[in-house]
Amino acid sequence: MTEPLVLGIETSCDETGVGLVRGGTLLFDAIASSVDEHARFGGVVPEVASRAHLEAMVPTIERACREAGVRLQDVDAVAVTAGPGLAGALLVGVAAAKALAVALDRPIYGVNHLAAHVAVDVVEHGPLPEPTMGLLVSGGHSNLLLVPDVTHDIRSLGATIDDAAGEAFDKVARLLGLPFPGGPHIDRAAREGDQVAIDFPRGLTSGRDLQRHRFDYSFSGLKTAVARWVQAREQAGEPVPVADVAASFQEAVVDVLTRKAVLACTEHGVDDLLIGGGVAANSRLRALAQERCDAAGIRLRVPRPGLCTDNGAMVAALGAQMVQRGRTPSDLDLPADSSQPV
Numbered sequence: 001m002t003e004p005l006v007l008g009i010e011t012s013c014d015e016t017g018v019g020l021v022r023g024g025t026l027l028f029d030a031i032a033s034s035v036d037e038h039a040r041f042g043g044v045v046p047e048v049a050s051r052a053h054l055e056a057m058v059p060t061i062e063r064a065c066r067e068a069g070v071r072l073q074d075v076d077a078v079a080v081t082a083g084p085g086l087a088g089a090l091l092v093g094v095a096a097a098k099a100l101a102v103a104l105d106r107p108i109y110g111v112n113h114l115a116a117h118v119a120v121d122v123v124e125h126g127p128l129p130e131p132t133m134g135l136l137v138s139g140g141h142s143n144l145l146l147v148p149d150v151t152h153d154i155r156s157l158g159a160t161i162d163d164a165a166g167e168a169f170d171k172v173a174r175l176l177g178l179p180f181p182g183g184p185h186i187d188r189a190a191r192e193g194d195q196v197a198i199d200f201p202r203g204l205t206s207g208r209d210l211q212r213h214r215f216d217y218s219f220s221g222l223k224t225a226v227a228r229w230v231q232a233r234e235q236a237g238e239p240v241p242v243a244d245v246a247a248s249f250q251e252a253v254v255d256v257l258t259r260k261a262v263l264a265c266t267e268h269g270v271d272d273l274l275i276g277g278g279v280a281a282n283s284r285l286r287a288l289a290q291e292r293c294d295a296a297g298i299r300l301r302v303p304r305p306g307l308c309t310d311n312g313a314m315v316a317a318l319g320a321q322m323v324q325r326g327r328t329p330s331d332l333d334l335p336a337d338s339s340q341p342v
């Protein structure tokens with residue numbers, strides 16, 4: 001018997017994602033993004049995102065089926081991001097998934113967006129080791145997750161207490177006059193810069209702060225430090241060395257992210273670290289994480305960049321694992337929950 005075909009829908013932010021996964025194999029991942037419509041506002045505008053999801057939903061489902069070479073009727077289960085995310089954006093995906101589940105008479109699985117960021121790696125690197133440590137870094141999240149079983153047991157060890165890592169990248173990029181979303185631009189600019197040129201602060205890494213927030217992150221102090229540094233330069237009439245600022249800022253972020261992730265692994269006896277979310281595309285984060293994991297005897301898994309940013313494959317991948325493990329499907333009155341915990 002062939003394994004069940006799962007269609008996953010993701011609409012928690014500005015990407016309309018539809019993925020088709022059979023067992024542990026990704027058949028196709030279709031994405032429509034409204035990121036260009038948000039660029040001129042310097043951040044995602046919820047109303048614009050919801051409207052774009054509504055317009056993109058049916059064409060994206062059709063495209064995923066066409067490219068995967070399957071018919072909608074072949075789908076055995078529907079999975080959808082139920083939260084966390086933008087309320088109006090989530091509702092579009094959840095409503096579409098319910099409509100499909102009813103029309104096809106198939107079960108629906110409401111999944112957690114953060115869990116899906118972890119689960120997606122099965123389509124690239126095979127079954128997840130249990131437990132896995134997950135470091136999730138995106139525009140909306142910075143979380144350390146202990147994952148004994150991605151389908152129903154995820155424990156939050158820590159999270160950002162203010163800005164998310166990606167948000168810090170975006171805000172600092174704006175300060176430096178780089179376009180939105182700023183992460184990739186900082187990453188590129190940093191390659192020409194000196195990462196030890198400026199000693200920016202590492203939040204919650206020493207003394208009482210570390211004691212109280214062992215696995216939490218904080219990036220707003222760093223962002224303010226960069227703003228002050230740039231302002232002082234400008235007031236003195238001196239040019240701002242964009243590459244050096246980008247490299248030094250980036251180093252401060254990835255230093256803290258990797259330091260605490262490795263600490264979480266060693267303290268919890270976990271041998272596998274998985275990094276996901278849009279910021280996992282960062283080249284310096286990947287390099288430093290590899291270096292530190294090698295030194296600590298930890299295996300590192302990072303999905304390819306297209307699977308790190310929001311997509312439908314991650315939802316389908318988690319749905320497929322829920323089907324495989326015999327998890328109970330959701331009811332048809334499944335709500336969208338913008339602040340759903342893991």
Ligand code: KG4
Nearest residue numbers: 138139140166181183184278279282309310
């Ligand atoms: O996961 P994602 O696509 O969407 C959510 O926020 O959920 O992540 C987007 C974030 C943005 O803040 C973007 O600037 C950041 O990921 N990002 C990066 C890189 N590529 C994307 N940050 C640092 N370096 C990158 N190469």
Ligand code: ZN
Nearest residue numbers: 138277309310
């Ligand atoms: Zn995400």
